[in-house]
Amino acid sequence: MIPMNLINTFILPAVAASLLTATTAQAGDIVNVYSARKEALIKPLLDEFSATTGIKVNLITGKADALLKRLQVEGSATPADLFITVDVGRLHRAKEAGVLKPVSLPSLEKRIPKALRDSESYWYGLTLRARPIIYAKNRVNPDELSTYEALADAKWKGRICLRSSQSVYNQSLVAATIDAIGAEATQDWMASMINNLAKAPSGGDTDQLKAVSAGVCDVTIANTYYLARLINSSKEAEQSVASQLAVFWPNQLGQGALGRGAHFNVSGAGFTKYGKHPKQAQILLEYLVSATAQAWYAEINNEYPVVAGVEVSEALKGFGVYKMDPIDLETLGENNRQAVQLMDRAGWR
Amino acid sequence: MFKRHGLSVFAVVIAAFLSLPVIVIVSYLLKADGALWQHLFDTVLNDYLVNSLLLLLGVGTGVLLLGVPTAWLTSMCSFPGRRWLSWALLLPLAIPAYIIAYTYTGLLDFAGPVQTWIRDLTGLGYGDYWFFEIRSLGGAIVMMSLVLYPYVYLMARAAFLEQSVNSIEVGCSLGYSRWRAMWSLALPMARPAIIAGLSLALMETLADYGTVQYFGVSTFTTGIFRTFYGYGDMAAAAQLAASLLAFVILLVLLERYSRRRASYHSAAESRARADLIPLTGTKAAMAVIACSAPLIFGFIIPATQLLFWAVFEAEPLGWDFVTLAWNSFSLAFLAAIIAVTLAIILSYAKRTKPIKPVRTVIAMAGFGYALPGTIIAIGVLIPLAWADHSLIALFESLGWDSPGLLLSGSLVALLFAYTVRFLAVALGSVQSGLEKIKPSLDHAGRSMGHNPLTLLRKIHVPLMRSSILTALLIVFVDVLKELPATLILRPFNFNTMAVRAYELASDERLVDAAPASIMIVLVGLIPVLMLHASIARRRPH
Numbered sequence A: 001m002i003p004m005n006l007i008n009t010f011i012l013p014a015v016a017a018s019l020l021t022a023t024t025a026q027a028g029d030i031v032n033v034y035s036a037r038k039e040a041l042i043k044p045l046l047d048e049f050s051a052t053t054g055i056k057v058n059l060i061t062g063k064a065d066a067l068l069k070r071l072q073v074e075g076s077a078t079p080a081d082l083f084i085t086v087d088v089g090r091l092h093r094a095k096e097a098g099v100l101k102p103v104s105l106p107s108l109e110k111r112i113p114k115a116l117r118d119s120e121s122y123w124y125g126l127t128l129r130a131r132p133i134i135y136a137k138n139r140v141n142p143d144e145l146s147t148y149e150a151l152a153d154a155k156w157k158g159r160i161c162l163r164s165s166q167s168v169y170n171q172s173l174v175a176a177t178i179d180a181i182g183a184e185a186t187q188d189w190m191a192s193m194i195n196n197l198a199k200a201p202s203g204g205d206t207d208q209l210k211a212v213s214a215g216v217c218d219v220t221i222a223n224t225y226y227l228a229r230l231i232n233s234s235k236e237a238e239q240s241v242a243s244q245l246a247v248f249w250p251n252q253l254g255q256g257a258l259g260r261g262a263h264f265n266v267s268g269a270g271f272t273k274y275g276k277h278p279k280q281a282q283i284l285l286e287y288l289v290s291a292t293a294q295a296w297y298a299e300i301n302n303e304y305p306v307v308a309g310v311e312v313s314e315a316l317k318g319f320g321v322y323k324m325d326p327i328d329l330e331t332l333g334e335n336n337r338q339a340v341q342l343m344d345r346a347g348w349r
Numbered sequence B: 001m002f003k004r005h006g007l008s009v010f011a012v013v014i015a016a017f018l019s020l021p022v023i024v025i026v027s028y029l030l031k032a033d034g035a036l037w038q039h040l041f042d043t044v045l046n047d048y049l050v051n052s053l054l055l056l057l058g059v060g061t062g063v064l065l066l067g068v069p070t071a072w073l074t075s076m077c078s079f080p081g082r083r084w085l086s087w088a089l090l091l092p093l094a095i096p097a098y099i100i101a102y103t104y105t106g107l108l109d110f111a112g113p114v115q116t117w118i119r120d121l122t123g124l125g126y127g128d129y130w131f132f133e134i135r136s137l138g139g140a141i142v143m144m145s146l147v148l149y150p151y152v153y154l155m156a157r158a159a160f161l162e163q164s165v166n167s168i169e170v171g172c173s174l175g176y177s178r179w180r181a182m183w184s185l186a187l188p189m190a191r192p193a194i195i196a197g198l199s200l201a202l203m204e205t206l207a208d209y210g211t212v213q214y215f216g217v218s219t220f221t222t223g224i225f226r227t228f229y230g231y232g233d234m235a236a237a238a239q240l241a242a243s244l245l246a247f248v249i250l251l252v253l254l255e256r257y258s259r260r261r262a263s264y265h266s267a268a269e270s271r272a273r274a275d276l277i278p279l280t281g282t283k284a285a286m287a288v289i290a291c292s293a294p295l296i297f298g299f300i301i302p303a304t305q306l307l308f309w310a311v312f313e314a315e316p317l318g319w320d321f322v323t324l325a326w327n328s329f330s331l332a333f334l335a336a337i338i339a340v341t342l343a344i345i346l347s348y349a350k351r352t353k354p355i356k357p358v359r360t361v362i363a364m365a366g367f368g369y370a371l372p373g374t375i376i377a378i379g380v381l382i383p384l385a386w387a388d389h390s391l392i393a394l395f396e397s398l399g400w401d402s403p404g405l406l407l408s409g410s411l412v413a414l415l416f417a418y419t420v421r422f423l424a425v426a427l428g429s430v431q432s433g434l435e436k437i438k439p440s441l442d443h444a445g446r447s448m449g450h451n452p453l454t455l456l457r458k459i460h461v462p463l464m465r466s467s468i469l470t471a472l473l474i475v476f477v478d479v480l481k482e483l484p485a486t487l488i489l490r491p492f493n494f495n496t497m498a499v500r501a502y503e504l505a506s507d508e509r510l511v512d513a514a515p516a517s518i519m520i521v522l523v524g525l526i527p528v529l530m531l532h533a534s535i536a537r538r539r540p541h
Helices: A004-021 A043-053 A064-077 A088-097 A106-111 A168-181 A183-195 A205-214 A224-231 A236-243 A278-288 A291-300 A314-319 A329-346 B002-031 B034-043 B045-076 B082-088 B097-108 B113-122 B137-162 B165-173 B178-189 B191-207 B210-215 B220-230 B234-258 B281-313 B321-352 B356-370 B373-397 B411-435 B439-447 B452-463 B465-481 B484-489 B497-506 B514-538
Strands: A030-035 A056-061 A082-085 A124-130 A133-136 A219-221 A245-248 A264-271
Touching: A030 A064, A030 A278, A043 A056, A043 A278, A043 A291, A064 A082, A064 A088, A064 B220, A064 B373, A064 B484, A082 A088, A082 A278, A088 A168, A088 A264, A088 A329, A106 A278, A124 A224, A124 A291, A133 A205, A168 A183, A168 A329, A183 A329, A205 A219, A205 A224, A205 A236, A205 A245, A224 A236, A224 A245, A224 A314, A236 A245, A264 A278, A278 A291, A329 B034, A329 B220, B002 B234, B002 B321, B002 B356, B002 B373, B002 B411, B034 B045, B034 B220, B034 B234, B045 B082, B045 B137, B045 B178, B045 B191, B045 B220, B045 B281, B082 B281, B082 B514, B097 B113, B097 B137, B097 B210, B097 B281, B097 B497, B097 B514, B137 B191, B137 B210, B137 B281, B137 B411, B137 B465, B178 B191, B191 B220, B191 B234, B191 B356, B191 B411, B210 B220, B220 B234, B220 B373, B234 B356, B234 B373, B281 B514, B321 B356, B321 B411, B321 B439, B321 B452, B321 B465, B321 B497, B321 B514, B356 B411, B373 B411, B373 B484, B411 B465, B411 B484, B439 B452, B452 B465, B465 B497, B465 B514, B484 B497, B497 B514
Parallel strands: A030 A056, A030 A082
Antiparallel strands: A082 A264, A124 A264, A133 A219, A133 A245
C-alpha cells in the first residue's frame, strides 16, 4: 500500500484544502451557476465573460431535475444565483417548484422575443433547438413527407427510428402535439408511429441519424444540431453519415394543427429565488444574449439564436428557414407530465 | 455499562447514521400518490419488473460462470500464464459498465466497423443477415457480466486461497478425487464469499442506470428515473426505489435463512498450501482459454477500442486532466479508507456481540448499494441540508455570519454518499474475512485479559489482511467509476474523470469521452496492481 507518510504529507492536506475551498463559493465579485447545459457547451462562454467583466463564475453542471432538487433542498441557503436548463419543461418545473424569482429586465425583454421567455419573467430563453424530421435522401422522396402526425401512416411500417421516450426532447414534442391535436389523438398517433418502428428505441439522436444512414430505417426525428455536428465533423465516417441525410420541416402547409410549424424547444435560464448575487447574475444573463454569445452558440453548437439579426452557422443555413410552431412555451412545461403518461400508454419505450 | 457495551453502542450509532439516507428514501412511502401508482401499474410496471428480474438472472448466471471457475483454476491449478492471469482477471473491474456499453456499441452496432465490414464484404444490406443486437436485454446482460464478474472472482479466489489445505487433504485422503473435493468441500466452504461477490454484482446491476438507459431496456431503475425526470415526481421515484429495496431485503433474508446453521471457519489454522493441481495438454489449453476469455472481452477489446479513439480520433485532454485525475483519485482513496475502517468496526462489533439491534442496524447500513446513486444522493442531501440550516440558524442567533452550506455543499456530502453507497462492498469482504477466523482465538485473547480493540488490531486485522485489501480495492475502484451521486453532490467547479466522460458521452460525443474513460481505467489499475503485489508477496509461488 501507499506509505503512511505520503498520505500524511500530501494526500490528506490536499483533500482538506479542497474541502475548504469548496465552501467558499459565496463571497466576492462572483456569480454561482447551476447548469443542465454541459460544461463544454457553456464554460468557454463563461470564461470569456469572466475575462471581460472580472466577475468570477462558479459552475456546477448536472441533470436538470437533480439540480432542481438540490435547489429545493438547499432552500434559502442555496449559493446558486442562476439556473440554466436545456429544455423549457424543466424551466417551467423550476418555476412551479418555487425556486425561481421573477425578474423583469428591459435589457433582456428588448432582445428576447416575447414568445421565447416566461410571461411572468421567471425565465428567459437563450437558444432555440429545432426538432424536425430527418430522412435518407436516397430512399425517401420529400414529397412523401408532410407532418409529424403523418408518420403514423402504414406506408412507414418498418421505416422509422425513434429515440426513447426518456428523452426530454421527445417529451416536449409530444407535449406540443397534445396542445395541437388533443390527448386522445396524440396517443393514437404515437401508438401507430411506434408500430412503424424499424427497431426498439435506444441510444441518442446521433444514433438515430447513424441508423438512418446505415439503412436500418428511412426517417427519424432529431434535433438539428446533431446533424450539423456530423456535417462539420473532421471525421470522414461522420461526414459520410451526414451526406446521406436531409432535413424536412414538417407541418409547414395547411390550416390549423396541420400547418402549425415545426417543433422547437428552448434552452434558458432563470434567477434563483434566494440568489445572493442578483446584480452579477443579471450581467451574466445579459451577456448570454449579447451578439457575441449568441453567435458562439450558433457557430459552436449549431443552435438557433433567440436574438434577431445574429448570423447562424453554414450548416444551419443549409437546412433552410422554416415556420416554427407558435405554441406558448409554458404549455410545453404544463403538458410534460401528461405527455409522459400518454407515451407510457402508447407503448413508446 | 459503556465499557462493556461501548463497541456495540458505537457501532449502532455509526450504522444508524449511515442508514439515514436510506431511511429518508423509505420515508417517502408515507406520501404515496395513488393515481400515479395506478397509472404505472396499468402501463409499465410489469415491464420494469420482468426486465429487472431477467437482467438479475442473466447477470447472476454470467458472473458465476465467469468468476467461480476462473477463481478455482487460478488458485488451485497450475497452467501456463496462471500467475499473470490471476491478477489480470481483475482488470475489467476498472471499466465502468456504461463505458463498456458505449464501447461495444461503437464496435458492434449496425453503423460500427464490424457490421460495416460484413456488409462491404458480402454486399448485404441491413436486415439481410443476422447479427447480435447489442442494444438489448441480452446485450446489457453480457456487458454487465463482463465488468461485474471480478467481484465474484475476487471473493471466491480469496476464499479458495484462505481455505485450510487440511480440509481438502482430508477429503482426498478419504478417497475424494481433486475435482470431487472441489465440488463437495471447497465450493461449499467458499459459499459465503461467492454469495457475497454475487450479491455485490446483483446489487450493482439493480442500481445501474447508464447501461440499461443507453440500450433502451426498461428496468426498475430506468422506471425510477423516468418517474423522477419525466413526471418530475421525486416522491414517486423514491417510492419505486424503496420497493426495489424491499426486494433486495427479501433476497438477503432468503440467503441468510438458507445458511442459518452453518459456520464457515475452519477448525485448523493451516497456512501451508497444497500443491497446485498441474494441468497439461488439452486441459491446460482449456484452462488458459477459460481464464483469458473474460479478460479479452471484458478488458482488452474495450480498452484497445478506447485507446484507439483516445489517440487517433478524440479531442485531446487539456491540462485540466491532471486536476480531474487528482480529484478522482483523492476522493476514491479517502472514501475507501473511511468505508473500510467503518466496515471493520461494524463487522467486529457484530462478531463480539451478535445481538439483534447490532445485526439489524448493520444490515440496514449496507442497503445503500442497491439504490441508484442519484437516489442515495438525494437521501444524503436532505439530512445534510437540514443540518446546515440548523447550523446557519445557530450562527445567526449568535450574531455571526452565516457559514453557508458547510456539509451539503462540500466534499463532506460526497464522501458521506460514497460511504453509504459502498459500505456494503467493504462489509461483504471484511465480514467474509472475519468469518474465517475461528472464535476460539477471540476467546483465548479475551481470557488473557485483552480488550476487544486490542484483539482486533493485533489478531484479526493481520489475519484478514487480504480481505481488507480487497475491500479497499473494490471501494476505491467503485468510487472512481461512480457518477450519479458525484454529479449531484459535487461542489462548484469540481469535476472528476467520470463526470467528464459522462458529459461528453451524454452529449453524444462518445469518441471524445474516450480519453477520460481511459484515464478512469488507468487510475483504477493502480490499486489492482498494488493488491496483486501485496498478495503475491505473501504467497510466493
